[in-house]
Amino acid sequence: MTDVTPTKTLDVCGKICPYPDMNTMTTLKKMGKGEILEVLLDYPLSVERMPRNLKKQGHKLLSSEQLDGPNYRMLIEAHGLK
Numbered sequence: 001m002t003d004v005t006p007t008k009t010l011d012v013c014g015k016i017c018p019y020p021d022m023n024t025m026t027t028l029k030k031m032g033k034g035e036i037l038e039v040l041l042d043y044p045l046s047v048e049r050m051p052r053n054l055k056k057q058g059h060k061l062l063s064s065e066q067l068d069g070p071n072y073r074m075l076i077e078a079h080g081l082k
Helices: 019-029 044-057
Strands: 008-011 036-041 060-068 071-077
Touching (some): 008 019, 019 036, 019 044, 036 044, 044 071
Parallel strands (some): 008 036
Antiparallel strands (some): 036 071, 060 071
16 A cells, blocks of 8 residues: 555546546546546456556556455556646
């Protein structure tokens, strides 16, 4: 677990493709450089795809951890499009 305080939390649990990915990227676009987004998700394909998509967009995945069952928590540092 990473000891970072998120700037914002996005809960996309219960949402399926393409919403977890789209909502995460839309939120990151509105954040400033260095701000931290905490994403709570439970959609397996997004857990798999998100790191690759973040890298393509220039954001940094700080951590990805499985909480319980299918639930994950990701901490992402925005690269700052705002």
